[in-house]
Each structure stands twice: as C-alpha cells, then as structure tokens.
Amino acid sequence: MTLKDLAKTSLSNLGRHKVRTALSAVGVTVGILTIVTMLSLGVGVQQEVIRVFRGAGLETVRVRPVTEEQTPFTQFAEPERKVLITPALVEEMRARDDVVKVNAHIYLPRSANTFLRIGEHADEPSVTQVYVGGTPWLPSEPFAISPELIAGEELTDGAQGEIIVNASALEALGYGRAEFSDLIGQEIALVLKAPRGDVQDFTFRLVGIINAYDDFEKQNPRAYLGATGMLPLKAWWYNDPDILEREGYDALTIKAVSLNDAVQIVEQLEARNFDVESLKTILDTVNKTMVVLQTMLSSIGGLALLVASIGIANTMIMSVYERTREIGILKAVGASPGDIRLLFMAEASLIGLLGGVAGTIGGWLLGLGLNEGILAYLRWKEIPVTGTFFVVTGWLVALALVFATVVGLLAGLYPAARAARLDPLEALRYE
Amino acid sequence: MDTVVRAVGLARRYKMGDAFVDALRGVDLTVARGEFVALVGPSGSGKSTVLNLIGGLDRPTSGQVWINGTELSGSDERALTRHRRQHVGFVFQSFNLLPRLTAEENVALPLMFGGVPEKERRARARALLERVGLGPRLAHRPTQLSGGEQQRVAIARALVGQPALLLADEPTGNLDTVIGAEIMSLLKELNREERLTLLVVTHDPEVAAFADRVIKLRDGQVEL
Numbered sequence: 228m229t230l231k232d233l234a235k236t237s238l239s240n241l242g243r244h245k246v247r248t249a250l251s252a253v254g255v256t257v258g259i260l261t262i263v264t265m266l267s268l269g270v271g272v273q274q275e276v277i278r279v280f281r282g283a284g285l286e287t288v289r290v291r292p293v294t295e296e297q298t299p300f301t302q303f304a305e306p307e308r309k310v311l312i313t314p315a316l317v318e319e320m321r322a323r324d325d326v327v328k329v330n331a332h333i334y335l336p337r338s339a340n341t342f343l344r345i346g347e348h349a350d351e352p353s354v355t356q357v358y359v360g361g362t363p364w365l366p367s368e369p370f371a372i373s374p375e376l377i378a379g380e381e382l383t384d385g386a387q388g389e390i391i392v393n394a395s396a397l398e399a400l401g402y403g404r405a406e407f408s409d410l411i412g413q414e415i416a417l418v419l420k421a422p423r424g425d426v427q428d429f430t431f432r433l434v435g436i437i438n439a440y441d442d443f444e445k446q447n448p449r450a451y452l453g454a455t456g457m458l459p460l461k462a463w464w465y466n467d468p469d470i471l472e473r474e475g476y477d478a479l480t481i482k483a484v485s486l487n488d489a490v491q492i493v494e495q496l497e498a499r500n501f502d503v504e505s506l507k508t509i510l511d512t513v514n515k516t517m518v519v520l521q522t523m524l525s526s527i528g529g530l531a532l533l534v535a536s537i538g539i540a541n542t543m544i545m546s547v548y549e550r551t552r553e554i555g556i557l558k559a560v561g562a563s564p565g566d567i568r569l570l571f572m573a574e575a576s577l578i579g580l581l582g583g584v585a586g587t588i589g590g591w592l593l594g595l596g597l598n599e600g601i602l603a604y605l606r607w608k609e610i611p612v613t614g615t616f617f618v619v620t621g622w623l624v625a626l627a628l629v630f631a632t633v634v635g636l637l638a639g640l641y642p643a644a645r646a647a648r649l650d651p652l653e654a655l656r657y658e
Numbered sequence: 659m660d661t662v663v664r665a666v667g668l669a670r671r672y673k674m675g676d677a678f679v680d681a682l683r684g685v686d687l688t689v690a691r692g693e694f695v696a697l698v699g700p701s702g703s704g705k706s707t708v709l710n711l712i713g714g715l716d717r718p719t720s721g722q723v724w725i726n727g728t729e730l731s732g733s734d735e736r737a738l739t740r741h742r743r744q745h746v747g748f749v750f751q752s753f754n755l756l757p758r759l760t761a762e763e764n765v766a767l768p769l770m771f772g773g774v775p776e777k778e779r780r781a782r783a784r785a786l787l788e789r790v791g792l793g794p795r796l797a798h799r800p801t802q803l804s805g806g807e808q809q810r811v812a813i814a815r816a817l818v819g820q821p822a823l824l825l826a827d828e829p830t831g832n833l834d835t836v837i838g839a840e841i842m843s844l845l846k847e848l849n850r851e852e853r854l855t856l857l858v859v860t861h862d863p864e865v866a867a868f869a870d871r872v873i874k875l876r877d878g879q880v881e882l
Contacts, residue, residue, distance in 0.1 A: 232770050243758060556754045559715060560768040560815065561743030564735060652715045655754070 228566050237573040241581075244546075248578055251542040254535025255582025256589060259631050261528030263590025263623065264597075269521040271594075271618040276513055278614070280506050286327075286489045290479040291502040310500050311475030320481050325488035332478040333457035339464060340420040343396055343450060344428075345413060379411040379435035387455050390415055390431035394438055396448030407436050417450060419460055427463050431456065532630075535582065536638035543575050543642035547649075554646055555654025564647035571643035572636060579635020580628060587627045591619045661724075662823050662855045663689040663712055668721035669878075670707050681707040683878040684721065689823070692853040694846065696869035698860055704878040705859045706827055712857065713748055713825045714741040726822050743772055747816025747824045751831035753808040755800040755815070761787060761807075762796040765814045772819065786814040790844060806837035813844065817854075824848075826858040830865055842868045 228236075241248045294306035312331065320329045335341070374393070382391050392415070397407060410433055417429045431452070452460075454476060462470050483489035489505050496503045547554070554567055594617025605612050668685040671678050682704045689695050697705045710716040711723055714730055717738075723730045725745050733741065748754075755764045765783035774782075787796055790810040800808050809829060816824055826845070830838030846868050848854045858869065866872050874881040 228771055229773065232776075236770075239758070552754075553756060556756065557767075557771075558739075559713075559742060559748050559754070560771070561739065561819065562771045563739040566771050652710055655715075655750070 228569065233569060233573050237570060237577055240546075240570075240574055241577055247542060248581070251535075251539050251578050252582035252585065254538045255532065255579050255631050255634060256586040258528045258531030258535050258634075259583050259586025259627050260589040260593065261531055262525050262630070263587050263619065263627050264593050264617070265521055265524040265528065266623055266626075267590065267594045267617040267619045268524075268597075269517050270620055270623065271598075271614075271616040273514065273517055274618055275614045275616065276510065276517075280510050284482065285486050285506045285510065286483045288481040288483060288489050288492050288496070288503060288505045290481065290496055291504075292475055292477070293500060293502050308474055310502075312477075312479045312501075313475050314471065317476065317479065320479070320492075323492075325484045325491070326481055327484055328482040330480045331454040331476040332480065333454045333461050334477045335419075335457070335460060335464060338422065339460075341450075341460075342418040342420070343392065343400060343448070344416040344418055345400060345402075345410070345433075374437040377436050377438050378407045379433070381435060382451060382453050383434075388431050389434045389453070389456065390417070391435040391437060391451040392433065393449045394436060396450060397436065399448045410436070417452075417460070419463065421464060429460060532634050536634050539575055539578050539635055539638035540642060542578070543571060543639050544645070546574070547571065547642050547646045550646075551649065551654045551657040554649050555651050555657065558649070558651035559655060567649075568643040568647035571646045572639045575639020575642065576632050576635040579638070580632045582635075583628045583631020586631065587619075587624055590627070593617075594619060660691040661688050662691050662693075662726060663687070663857065664724040665708070665712070666722050668708065668711060668723060669719050670704070670711065670716065671719045680878055682711075682718070682721075685875070685878070685880055687873055687880065689855060689857055691822075691855055692849070694849045694856040694858075694868070694870045696858050696860055696866040696872045697875060698863070698866050698872055699875035699881070701861065702877075703875040705875045707878075708875070709825050709827050709857065709859050712823070713746045714738040715748075743768065743819060745822050747819060747821040749809070749812050749816050749824065749826040749829045751828035753800070753805075753812045753832070755808055755811055757800050760797050760799055761792060761803065761811045761814075764800070764811055765818050768815060768819050782818055783814070786818055787811070790814050804837075805833050806840060809833065809841050810844065813841075813848075817848070823855045823857065826856070828860055829858060830860070830862065835864070838862075838865065 290312060292308045292312050293310040294308050314331075317329055317331050320326055377394065379391070382389055394404070394407070397410065402410065413433050415431050415433045417431060419427050419429065421427075437451075458471060462468050467473065481489075481492060483492055486507065490507055493503045493505050493507070557567060558564075598615060598617050601616055602613065665685055665687050668682055668687075669680070670682040671680050673679075685704070685708060687708070697708060699705050707716070711718050711730075712725065714725075714733070718731050721731065725741065728741070728745075730738070730741060742748075756767065759767065762780065762783045765786055766779040769779040769782065784793075784796060787793060787810075790813055792807060792810050792814070795803060795807060798807075800811070803811065809832075813824075813829075816826075824845075829845070830841055833841060842865055845856060845858070849856050856869075858865065860866055
C-alpha cells in the first residue's frame, strides 16, 4: 500500500463518521490548545524580556568589591573589603579592546546630608541627597534609563570640578526652565554636612542639566559628579585622604563591545574573585524560571492529551468492532496484517493531527485575544507596558502538530494491533 | 496432468466449548488446471472448510495442501497473505463488497494491497467489469446494484489479481434461480474461455450440473 493510498483510504474511513471523528479530536484540540497557548506565552515573554534587557544593555558588566563575611561582632560596622576595585583595575579595563566604556563609582553613605548652593540661592532643608558615583549615562544599576540632556553637555570621563544636576534640583533652588541655559558654566557649591556637625563646601562648575526621566527623579533633586569628583567628598566624610588606596572604588560598570565579550569579562573577573553581575546572568535566571513555569503549565495540556489519547483509543476500538467484517474482506482479498495495522494507525494519527491543527489555530487565536485583553487591562491600569506576550513561532506549530500526531499514533497502537490480529475467517462470519 | 490443487489427508478439528468437532476427517482431492469442480454435500459436511483451507483463510489440523506446487499448511501469516493475494480469488455467498466503494473501486481494491499503481488498477478493474457485463455500472455502489450485479462485481474482484484458482462458496445462495443460472453461466464461460480453474461449493444440484466434475462430501470425508 502506498502512502497516497493509505492517506486516501484512512481519510475516507474517517469521513464516514464525521461527528465521531470530530468528538475524538476535541480532546487533542484542548490539550494542544493549552500547550500552544502556554508555550507561546513563554516565547512571547522571553522575547519581551530579551528586548527590555537589550535596551538596558546586555553588554554591561557590573563589578562590586567583595567584603568579609560579617560575624555577630561586626554586623553593625562597615564590612571590611577583601577584593578591591583598584584604579589599576579600572585602567586595565579601559585598555581592553573589547571594552567600550568603563565607569568607576564612588558612593557617599546614605546618612550623608548634601545641599546645593548657587550664589545666594540655597535651599538647605529641602535639597536632598545627591546621587553619588559615575555619570548617569552608564549607571551601576541595571534598567536605569539614560537621561535626556536639556542644557550643556555630558560629564567628561574623569573630570574634576564638574557637576551635572537635574531639573528638579534647579527648580528646588527657585530657578525657572528659561534660566537653565544661563546657568551653564556657573559655579555651584555642594555642601556636605557630617553628623559630627562639620560642614564643608565643595565648589564645582555646572556643565549640564538633565531632564527628570522618571517619577522618582521628578521629586528628587539630583547632582552627578563622577568618581573623580566624588573622591574628595568621601575622603572628607571618612576623614581619610587615602581612602581610594585603602577601599578602592565602590563599584565599576564596564560596557563591553558585544554580549560574548561581556560574558568573557564576567568569567575572567569572577576567576579573580570579584563580585560580578551582568544582565546575562539575570537573563539566564529569568529564562530558567520561564522554563519551569512553561513546563508546569504545559503539563496541564499534557494531562488533557493523555485523556484525549484514551478517547482516541476508545474510538478506534469501537471502529475495529464495527468493521470486523470489512477487515475480514480486506484480508481475504490480500491485505496483510501489516496493511490493516497501518490503516488503523493512520486513522488514529489523523484524528490526532486533526485535533492538533484545530488546537494550534485555537491556541494562536486565544493568544491574540489574551494579548489584547492584557494590553487593555494595562492601559486601564495605566501601566506603561506594551508588547506581544503570546508569540506562535514556526517551530512551535511544527512541534504541536508532530506531538498531536504522535499522541494519536500511540493511542492507535493497541486498536491497530487488535485489528491486525483478527482471524480472517472469524471476521468474515462476524455480523 | 497440470495440478493446481492437491490435498492429502486434510483434517480440521474445531473446538466448540469443551467439545471438539471434526469438520474434516482426512480429505484427499486434486483439481487440474482449467478444471471446473463442484464440491457438494449437505450442510455440515465440511465443504466450506475445504474451500477455506485451500484459500489460505484457515489452517488444517493435519494433512497438507499444495497450490501450484507450494505447500500451505506450514506457511506463516505472511506467506498465507501472499497466497491469498496472488494465487486465489474468493467469491462469497453474501458478495462481501465494501458498501462505500463503487463497483470499480471494489474490484481495484485487492490491487492496492499488491502495490499496483492506481492508473493500472483502474484500467484492470474497468476491463474486468466490462468482461462480466457491468461496463455501464462502474460508478455504482453495491446498494445501487441488484444481487446478480453485486455477485458479478465480486467475481471481477476475485479475478483482478489474475489468480490460478477461483474459489466460490455458494455463489448463487443469495440469488433466485434465474439470476443464479446467469452467474453460473458466466463462471462456466470464464472457465471455458480463459481456462480459469474453478472450485465451487454448493448444495444445489442445478449449480453442480455446470461443473466438469463433482466431488461429494459427507461428514468430513469424500464420498466415493
């Protein structure tokens, strides 16, 4: 029997009982629909996550110094640093070919009180903490959005005596937006107030003003100094002029040329005992979580498929009973047991495939619908997230159809073997 | 003499519940090529059993059958399938056509399992349906045909694989005497014109009268 004959014959046999065939396929449809929906959700969310991560810089590597483990005796003190981010390391990273940009960061403790003053404009109680560390264009926090420069220019790498502030800081000092551009190049004082009561002015030249780029920024005046600018503040705060030699930098952000370079840098720095983190490692964790989630949800579909396969097996056994005489005739005219087995397996597989096609289309439509629903909900809740959360790819369709067919095939194994084993003479006598 | 069928000591014992029934108790027979043999006897005499053993639908408990020189009783399922496909054609009392297939498709069906290309299958089916006088009824389904026409389709189907031997089990049993006589005339004609070897089981003396030779069975043995 050729494949064409097989397909034609089994299709025509299934066509004899359209309703029964359709009902048997429904189980597969439900199972495949669930699996396709879940996997497409997984694919969609994964693509969305990767897109967000790409925007946030998958090539960025973040390094932190490693501190001693805290004991009950040291838990309230600043932890001692074991592995330092030295200026030499910063230089080494800057010299690499696979690195685009390196930013070292120095932070002031949270308890540090800092104020801004321009000429007579001072706003002591309300001008709050200054952001510490590198420039806002390569921050040490993942997912930080690059700010928009509204006046002046970016902070130059390693610049001393330069400062950038955000619009909120100037507004808090009583300046209007129209005056911003006049302020570029002016002297600005950063006032640092220690708990011990000392007050120290540090004078900088204002080189740039950036827009408030999120709700937090809008409410919080900020100033940016760069690591070089921060160093005197920290040295004064701790009353330790050699603080850079003793403690190193507080963080280091390295932007590699490509994702692969970033992965290599992570591995190399980890080998040197640094505390290294890149979005790649976070992304891997997210991916793993997604796989677990998908597996769990897909197993619901798997359960539906198990039930469906029992349904198909039942239909096929009924069919063998009904067609016993026909099987006898086929054997009498020269069909081999293998031909009969093939015929029934093909029918069972076709029921599976049929259910699979319906389930795949259904899952795809359900995904489209759910996506619209989710987006509508997000709009209603005013959550600024858009994207496609359900993505049906070619391999997903192929996988679903093959899987559905295999479910049918497995369900057909026993009925087909039963049909093939029938004694032709007894089958011919069957009424 | 060119022998198509040779059976020696053919016996078949069936199990019916706890008891055994001996349907055949050692039957010897031969059928020569081109011969038309009728196998007659009362019901229960074992004539259908002989036909089934020769056709490879059943296996003897003891004894041997040779068809065209090939011994059947020791064959496995595969060899029996090949035997049914290549060497014999069956005609049944109740026609046994597949109701959802047309006359042409029913006749072509055995060739599908033999792997014959579809075009050739159709051509051979058509030629045979013409031969049995059903040229204009190719596309009819069994339910649209009379009993006599259905049996003609069944004869065409039995011949489509060009078998050495045609086995007919009460071919006129479901037909009235006039139509039955027509079917027998057709078989006789095929026997004469195509030198088709025929073994027909019947209990009807009028049917047996068409045969060259009559073998009588009684209680599972050949009556001499």
